Amino acid sequence: MSYALTFHATPVFPRGFRCASRNVGLKPSARDLTLFASDVDAAAAAVFTRNHFPGAPIILGRETIRGGVLRAIIANSKVSNVATGLRGVEHARRMAVAAATELGTDPNRVLVSSTGVIGVQLPIEKIESGVVGMTADLQDDPMVGAEGIMTTDTHPKALSASVGDATITWVAKGSGMIEPNMATMLSYIFTDAAFDAPTLDRLLRAAAAPTFNMLSVDTDTSTSDTCAILANGLAGEVDEAEFLSALTAGCRRMTEILARDGEGAEHLVRVTVRGARNETEAHVVAKSILNSPLVKTMVHGADPNVGRLLMAVGKCFDCTIRPDTTDAWINGFQVVGHGERLAFDDAVVRETLSREVVDLAVSLGVGDGEAVAYGCDLTKGYVDENASYYSS
Amino acid sequence: MSYALTFHATPVFPRGFRCASRNVGLKPSARDLTLFASDVDAAAAAVFTRNHFPGAPIILGRETIRGGVLRAIIANSKVSNVATGLRGVEHARRMAVAAATELGTDPNRVLVSSTGVIGVQLPIEKIESGVVGMTADLQDDPMVGAEGIMTTDTHPKALSASVGDATITWVAKGSGMIEPNMATMLSYIFTDAAFDAPTLDRLLRAAAAPTFNMLSVDTDTSTSDTCAILANGLAGEVDEAEFLSALTAGCRRMTEILARDGEGAEHLVRVTVRGARNETEAHVVAKSILNSPLVKTMVHGADPNVGRLLMAVGKCFDCTIRPDTTDAWINGFQVVGHGERLAFDDAVVRETLSREVVDLAVSLGVGDGEAVAYGCDLTKGYVDENASYYSS
Numbered sequence: 001m002s003y004a005l006t007f008h009a010t011p012v013f014p015r016g017f018r019c020a021s022r023n024v025g026l027k028p029s030a031r032d033l034t035l036f037a038s039d040v041d042a043a044a045a046a047v048f049t050r051n052h053f054p055g056a057p058i059i060l061g062r063e064t065i066r067g068g069v070l071r072a073i074i075a076n077s078k079v080s081n082v083a084t085g086l087r088g089v090e091h092a093r094r095m096a097v098a099a100a101t102e103l104g105t106d107p108n109r110v111l112v113s114s115t116g117v118i119g120v121q122l123p124i125e126k127i128e129s130g131v132v133g134m135t136a137d138l139q140d141d142p143m144v145g146a147e148g149i150m151t152t153d154t155h156p157k158a159l160s161a162s163v164g165d166a167t168i169t170w171v172a173k174g175s176g177m178i179e180p181n182m183a184t185m186l187s188y189i190f191t192d193a194a195f196d197a198p199t200l201d202r203l204l205r206a207a208a209a210p211t212f213n214m215l216s217v218d219t220d221t222s223t224s225d226t227c228a229i230l231a232n233g234l235a236g237e238v239d240e241a242e243f244l245s246a247l248t249a250g251c252r253r254m255t256e257i258l259a260r261d262g263e264g265a266e267h268l269v270r271v272t273v274r275g276a277r278n279e280t281e282a283h284v285v286a287k288s289i290l291n292s293p294l295v296k297t298m299v300h301g302a303d304p305n306v307g308r309l310l311m312a313v314g315k316c317f318d319c320t321i322r323p324d325t326t327d328a329w330i331n332g333f334q335v336v337g338h339g340e341r342l343a344f345d346d347a348v349v350r351e352t353l354s355r356e357v358v359d360l361a362v363s364l365g366v367g368d369g370e371a372v373a374y375g376c377d378l379t380k381g382y383v384d385e386n387a388s389y390y391s392s
Numbered sequence: 393m394s395y396a397l398t399f400h401a402t403p404v405f406p407r408g409f410r411c412a413s414r415n416v417g418l419k420p421s422a423r424d425l426t427l428f429a430s431d432v433d434a435a436a437a438a439v440f441t442r443n444h445f446p447g448a449p450i451i452l453g454r455e456t457i458r459g460g461v462l463r464a465i466i467a468n469s470k471v472s473n474v475a476t477g478l479r480g481v482e483h484a485r486r487m488a489v490a491a492a493t494e495l496g497t498d499p500n501r502v503l504v505s506s507t508g509v510i511g512v513q514l515p516i517e518k519i520e521s522g523v524v525g526m527t528a529d530l531q532d533d534p535m536v537g538a539e540g541i542m543t544t545d546t547h548p549k550a551l552s553a554s555v556g557d558a559t560i561t562w563v564a565k566g567s568g569m570i571e572p573n574m575a576t577m578l579s580y581i582f583t584d585a586a587f588d589a590p591t592l593d594r595l596l597r598a599a600a601a602p603t604f605n606m607l608s609v610d611t612d613t614s615t616s617d618t619c620a621i622l623a624n625g626l627a628g629e630v631d632e633a634e635f636l637s638a639l640t641a642g643c644r645r646m647t648e649i650l651a652r653d654g655e656g657a658e659h660l661v662r663v664t665v666r667g668a669r670n671e672t673e674a675h676v677v678a679k680s681i682l683n684s685p686l687v688k689t690m691v692h693g694a695d696p697n698v699g700r701l702l703m704a705v706g707k708c709f710d711c712t713i714r715p716d717t718t719d720a721w722i723n724g725f726q727v728v729g730h731g732e733r734l735a736f737d738d739a740v741v742r743e744t745l746s747r748e749v750v751d752l753a754v755s756l757g758v759g760d761g762e763a764v765a766y767g768c769d770l771t772k773g774y775v776d777e778n779a780s781y782y783s784s
Contacts, residue, residue: 053715118702221707223703294569321444
């Protein structure tokens, strides 16, 4: 699980990729429209939200990605174009056409994303006129694109790393309404390694499963989740196994960055479950601990309320749980043995809970299933931020 | 669903039932030990938590209830006697023996409950010496017992109503760690109607399913949940259908009282789902809406962020959801039609969201399944209360 990948101190793009972002009037003044482009056609794959109310860009994107080729991604923030009916889908198509026209490519080679408030029609004219001339702004810093797709994120999120002669770059946004399912928030991955679309699709799914799909800020699955990868091949072929390891390591790091920036979050929480009956049950138990409001508030309060860990394991009704084989650790200190609270040094464990990263671990002792889940604590900041998100 | 039951202005016990409660030193000064007793043997049934880490009183209680006869319930607050191993079970047995000795009955006729912090051994000697003489304190006010079982509850909870010649009385506690499953927090129901134990068991399960089992404060299932009913027969026979209607109505009212007193709660939230493929899917969708942190904070902020309702419906991946047949209402105002946000009067709907009771309704248009779920909003008070519950 712990393939060590060295990320660049400052993120860069792989050769042939650039981006631009602007304010086109959706937000008062911050960047709200972003264009990511490859100089040449790139093989592409994507995974999308499983929410039954996908946004218009998802409906269009599922069609677009079937071609397996992309030249660009156009994304706006502030308005998600979800629950907007046929008009919303038409707006998403117009957004693809506008970007394709600006770049001189085919609309079927442009992936569209929108993120922000649900149920509001996209001000498509602002986007159509705003995109004109963006080609001239295209530049090399992925952070510029990361900034343009932010909603409640407190900082832009980009990473890059080398793998053989190639580079992989991750650009993402996400802070709340995050429990991806077969996908993620908005997350774009660019590489100059050469892979065909079916291989990319397989690699993306393999990398997303233990990373983005094990992330949860608030149990709520967005209607706009998109994770796409573009490989333009300009660096030639790269060893597939090595590439997958690097891809997964970068997705894991981005998952941790997103979890740490969860709405109101003050701690990154990692939950490791070992010894489950199988991997599926390990996932269920890890998510149950991670998503428990009482575990999340315990971390927030740095209060080693061990009973809540057991409670959260025990409410996985359909999993094989044996109290007498269940052990638990907080930041490496064993606090439960054979299903009973141990007499640990409360003050010492309490002290470790104030660290920025909190590791909770449970061993179920009934099989070989393992999983790690990533999330954050529950704070008053989360309540503040979400009590008036729509109207603010 | 809406059988109208008139509750007594001041709750009373059915004939033959009384209770007493005391401080025996578990809490600094508040009542922490409670005894409920019937003058004669009562037929009895109970449902308990499905959590894989049941408290010692649950392990003992499952054995006790097999007899189908109870004379008393003894319950303490502050320490839940969970994750305490064999010693915990021994303590629960000693608690039953102490109450039985005081009352002059058999320990197998005493149900034991403990509620409070998990993972701490019960100070059994305090309970054993504290129960001595409690028979002399037995009196007629159910509120005295309700007070003794409180943890983070802001007020004691008891109700009573007449059904034919008989009375039914509900006494309960619960505020956090509440998403019962086949049971409830601590909830005791007393009646002088005459039913045998198997019938009582059937009636209790039928009444709990659409009420206590549709309650969720925070998605967390307690390790101590117990819902027990005692019928001492002193009022003779009562029409079974009428009794079940009254029993269910009282359980529903108590469910609403518990939800309204959820930790930090400022609103009771009721979610009604109609037109689901079947009742099971209606339950899943209703709970998904009720438990969504983003729906809960939306209610808290009185912010009609309709997209969150759709998101919460849409993340029920395994249910039949068709965007084009989905409608939604907030406090009677339709806000979604055919899966699209309608142009409703935002200010009017916002105004209704500041009411103490908030009704959210969704019609899925794919079948006859219906369900109502009961919960509350998510506030900074919840975070405050749970960040230091263990150590405070």
